[in-house]
Amino acid sequence: MFWGSRKTIDMNYFPDEVLEHVFDFITSHKDRNSVSLVCKSWYKIEKYSRQRVFLGNCYSISPERLIARFPGLKSLILKGKPHFADFNLVPDDWGGFLYPWIKAMAKSRIGLEELRLKRMVVSDESLELLSESFPNFKSLVLVSCEGFTTDGLAAIAANCRFLRELDLQENEVEDHRGYWLSCFPGSCTSLVSLNFACLKGEINLASLERLVARSPNLKSLRLNRAVPFDTLQRLLIRAPQLVDLGTGSYIHDPSSEAYNKLKAAIQNCNSIRSLSGFLEVAPCCMPAIYPICENLTFLNLSYAAGLQSNELTRLIHHCRKLQRLWILDCIGDKGLGVVASTCKELQELRVFPSDPFDAGNAAVTEEGLVLVSEGCPKLNSLLYFCQQMTNAALITVAKNCTNFIRFRLCILDPIKPDPVTNQPLDEGFGAIVRSCKGLKRLSLSGLLTDQVFYYIGMYAKKLEMLSIAFAGNSDKGMLYVLNGCKKLRKLEIRDCPFGDTALLEDMGKYETMRSLWMSTCEVTLGACKVLAKKMPSLNVEIINESEQTEFNLDDRQKVDKMYLYRTLVGHRKDAPEFVWLL
Amino acid sequence: MAFEKDFNLDATELRLGLPGTSEESEKQASTTLRISNKRAMPDMNEDSSVAADKKCDQETAPPTKAQVVGWPPIRSYRKNSLQTKKTEAETCGMYVKVSMDGAPYLRKIDLKMYKGYPELLKALEDMFKFKVGKYSEREGYNGSEFVPTYEDKDGDLMLVGDVPWEMFTNSCKRLRIMKGSEARGLGCVV
Numbered sequence: 001m002f003w004g005s006r007k008t009i010d011m012n013y014f015p016d017e018v019l020e021h022v023f024d025f026i027t028s029h030k031d032r033n034s035v036s037l038v039c040k041s042w043y044k045i046e047k048y049s050r051q052r053v054f055l056g057n058c059y060s061i062s063p064e065r066l067i068a069r070f071p072g073l074k075s076l077i078l079k080g081k082p083h084f085a086d087f088n089l090v091p092d093d094w095g096g097f098l099y100p101w102i103k104a105m106a107k108s109r110i111g112l113e114e115l116r117l118k119r120m121v122v123s124d125e126s127l128e129l130l131s132e133s134f135p136n137f138k139s140l141v142l143v144s145c146e147g148f149t150t151d152g153l154a155a156i157a158a159n160c161r162f163l164r165e166l167d168l169q170e171n172e173v174e175d176h177r178g179y180w181l182s183c184f185p186g187s188c189t190s191l192v193s194l195n196f197a198c199l200k201g202e203i204n205l206a207s208l209e210r211l212v213a214r215s216p217n218l219k220s221l222r223l224n225r226a227v228p229f230d231t232l233q234r235l236l237i238r239a240p241q242l243v244d245l246g247t248g249s250y251i252h253d254p255s256s257e258a259y260n261k262l263k264a265a266i267q268n269c270n271s272i273r274s275l276s277g278f279l280e281v282a283p284c285c286m287p288a289i290y291p292i293c294e295n296l297t298f299l300n301l302s303y304a305a306g307l308q309s310n311e312l313t314r315l316i317h318h319c320r321k322l323q324r325l326w327i328l329d330c331i332g333d334k335g336l337g338v339v340a341s342t343c344k345e346l347q348e349l350r351v352f353p354s355d356p357f358d359a360g361n362a363a364v365t366e367e368g369l370v371l372v373s374e375g376c377p378k379l380n381s382l383l384y385f386c387q388q389m390t391n392a393a394l395i396t397v398a399k400n401c402t403n404f405i406r407f408r409l410c411i412l413d414p415i416k417p418d419p420v421t422n423q424p425l426d427e428g429f430g431a432i433v434r435s436c437k438g439l440k441r442l443s444l445s446g447l448l449t450d451q452v453f454y455y456i457g458m459y460a461k462k463l464e465m466l467s468i469a470f471a472g473n474s475d476k477g478m479l480y481v482l483n484g485c486k487k488l489r490k491l492e493i494r495d496c497p498f499g500d501t502a503l504l505e506d507m508g509k510y511e512t513m514r515s516l517w518m519s520t521c522e523v524t525l526g527a528c529k530v531l532a533k534k535m536p537s538l539n540v541e542i543i544n545e546s547e548q549t550e551f552n553l554d555d556r557q558k559v560d561k562m563y564l565y566r567t568l569v570g571h572r573k574d575a576p577e578f579v580w581l582l
Numbered sequence: 583m584a585f586e587k588d589f590n591l592d593a594t595e596l597r598l599g600l601p602g603t604s605e606e607s608e609k610q611a612s613t614t615l616r617i618s619n620k621r622a623m624p625d626m627n628e629d630s631s632v633a634a635d636k637k638c639d640q641e642t643a644p645p646t647k648a649q650v651v652g653w654p655p656i657r658s659y660r661k662n663s664l665q666t667k668k669t670e671a672e673t674c675g676m677y678v679k680v681s682m683d684g685a686p687y688l689r690k691i692d693l694k695m696y697k698g699y700p701e702l703l704k705a706l707e708d709m710f711k712f713k714v715g716k717y718s719e720r721e722g723y724n725g726s727e728f729v730p731t732y733e734d735k736d737g738d739l740m741l742v743g744d745v746p747w748e749m750f751t752n753s754c755k756r757l758r759i760m761k762g763s764e765a766r767g768l769g770c771v772v
Contacts, residue, residue, distance in 0.1 A: 084652065086655070086657045086658065087652035087653070087655045087656070087657070087658070088651060088652050088658055089651065089652045144657060144659070170657055170659040170660065171659070172658070172659060172662075198659065251746075251748050251749060251752070252746075252749070253745050253746055253749050254746065282746050282747075282748040282749065284746045285746075302660075303660075303663060305664065306748070352656065352660065353654060353656065354664070355664070356654050356656055356661060356664065385654060385656075410654055410655060412654050414650070414653055414654075443655075467655075469653070469655075494652070
């Protein structure tokens with residue numbers, strides 16, 4: 001249009017709709033944030049056209065401000081409690097309530113369509129209000145949440161006429177038994193994804209079958225333990241188009257008619273790429289699923305406690321195309337060897353403990369990990385609970401797999417040294433950070449000194465999240481990390497000898513991060529107060545579970561749990577009594 | 583290596599007393615848990631520290647199954663699932679009566695104690711001093727006048743060994759070891 005006659009292009013001559021159309025192609029949150037900073041006009045256009053927002057910390061901004069900024073909001077991701085809440089380190093009622101968000105969005109008539117929550121407290125009231133306030137609501141994903149019952153789910157089922165996705169992952173749900181599923185009206189035919197595996201109660205099986213029968217777009221179905229084998233067989237006949245299947249109970253007599261019917265039904269499901277469940281399982285029934293194994297890209301057997309190593313390996317022999325594998329440690333080192341020789345496309349491996357409190361019995365060691373690293377060069381994401389680890393093994397793994405983005409190692413005995421050399425595991429982890437230049441997330445365990453932090457600060461330049469427990473000798477350790485890891489966003493530390501000097505050395509650093517958690521360290525109340533005073537852009541919260549009130553405490557007193565995060569809206573109004581906002 | 587001298591293991595020493603950790607557990611067995619000491623008020627006796635009481639990592643914890651709060655780092659949901667399965671397995675028990683034709687009194691066994699049919703049959707053989715024959719799908723138990731049977735959920739008398747183990751344990755209400763002529767109808771070939 002104007003090219004020929006001008007030396008520079010004046011972007012203001014582009015009509016807003018053109019810019020908006022261009023911005024539609026920019027989907028990454030980071031990029032959209034950058035776009036909004038270019039100039040006032042771009043800010044405005046981006047603001048009104050933004051539909052998807054990610055809030056990694058629900059307390060970093062208020063619902064009202066979010067709505068004012070992005071009135072066109074359709075899809076929201078919210079995270080509430082700090083990560084260590086998953087491991088019972090955060091008391092109940094700490095916060096992370098969904099209700100205020102729903103209330104504000106309902107009041108402002110936001111056209112919410114998608115909501116994804118992690119570690120939030122979701123009440124039935126909030127689910128009911130949600131179901132009544134957003135006529136186009138399509139997708140609800142709850143991960144590691146709590147506070148709701150199946151009554152809340154009933155409201156969602158009954159009122160969200162265009163619901164496509166209801167995905168419940170590892171939530172603590174009070175189950176009032178069964179009837180919620182029957183609340184999906186006969187007119188609801190839009191379901192694409194239904195995951196209720198974490199529910200503990202009975203399910204109206206007939207309703208489930210009818211629901212699946214009238215959902216031609218259903219691609220993902222994950223059942224709970226209360227759904228028996230014969231129902232599974234009937235469901236598969238109704239939904240041969242499934243891409244993702246999670247079985248419930250998987251026990252039957254392999255010589256029976258029902259078993260043969262299931263075998264036939266499964267063979268018809270040639271779109272299944274992802275398989276999980278087996279919450280109760282008879283190993284002799286596993287051969288029925290062998291035919292679909294060759295196409296699987298994701299296999300999650302981490303709740304299938306009934307399968308032993310030999311059954312697991314027999315199954316894995318068929319899964320050549322596997323990219324992600326979640327499994328229990330009863331697979332053993334030898335079993336991991338089978339994974340290594342079969343699953344050449346493997347990118348992500350998670351090995352969970354089948355007996356978390358009996359460290360002596362963890363069935364995998366450093367040997368299994370080394371085998372996988374040798375056989376699966378594409379491995380980039382690891383979560384590995386094991387009995388022991390050696391520096392030599394970690395150094396070998398680092399050499400074999402340089403692509404790690406996520407490396408989380410958990411030795412069940414938290415301060416265990418290298419059992420061969422009796423040395424700390426500094427050199428092993430050092431090799432990992434040196435070799436994996438793209439490492440974004442790291443969790444450490446085993447006996448570790450300040451030296452490992454020296455390596456992390458020196459080499460882990462892309463690191464965004466670091467989890468530390470029972471490690472280090474002095475403040476130097478924490479300082480190496482704070483000074484060296486320029487991209488650090490989340491740092492969580494428990495039971496380490498890091499104190500005030502480390503905490504206060506570079507207070508501005510915390511403004512570049514989402515949050516810092518320190519529990520059972522050497523940080524004192526006085527230092528937290530100093531930090532809170534100097535940095536008004538941070539909320540410094542102390543979780544105090546003893547009976548002492550703030551006035552009786554000495555500034556020299558060490559704090560039990562401190563959680564600080566950057567925020568635009570100052571102190572939160574919903575903190576319980578045991579949380580002190582400094 | 584120079585940094586070895588900087589080890590301040592006392593600060594992070596942790597006695598978990600878990601089985602299989604040999605040296606560590608013995609070394610730590612006699613030391614107190616330093617971590618909880620840090621939580622005490624400067625002038626308070628560490629034994630009366632309220633904060634320390636709330637944690638599981640106590641120095642007086644028993645040698646096995648001592649637990650640190652929040653360790654290992656697995657989600658509560660997953661931990662609770664595993665514990666439920668373990669509890670179901672350990673405490674419920676699946677006791678069924680076992681009768682043997684001609685014996686003066688019955689016995690009771692816990693089906694959960696056995697991993698499969700061979701173990702169960704061996705236990706029965708030891709308990710009642712007899713031998714079962716060889717099992718085949720076609721002919722049942724061959725070579726002995728004793729035949730293991732059970733009453734299922736529907737009240738029917740069934741031959742032990744036909745269905746998968748899990749199915750058997752789920753449906754078995756009581757066991758009966760049949761003997762001699764009565765056993766013939768069930769496929770016992772003497």
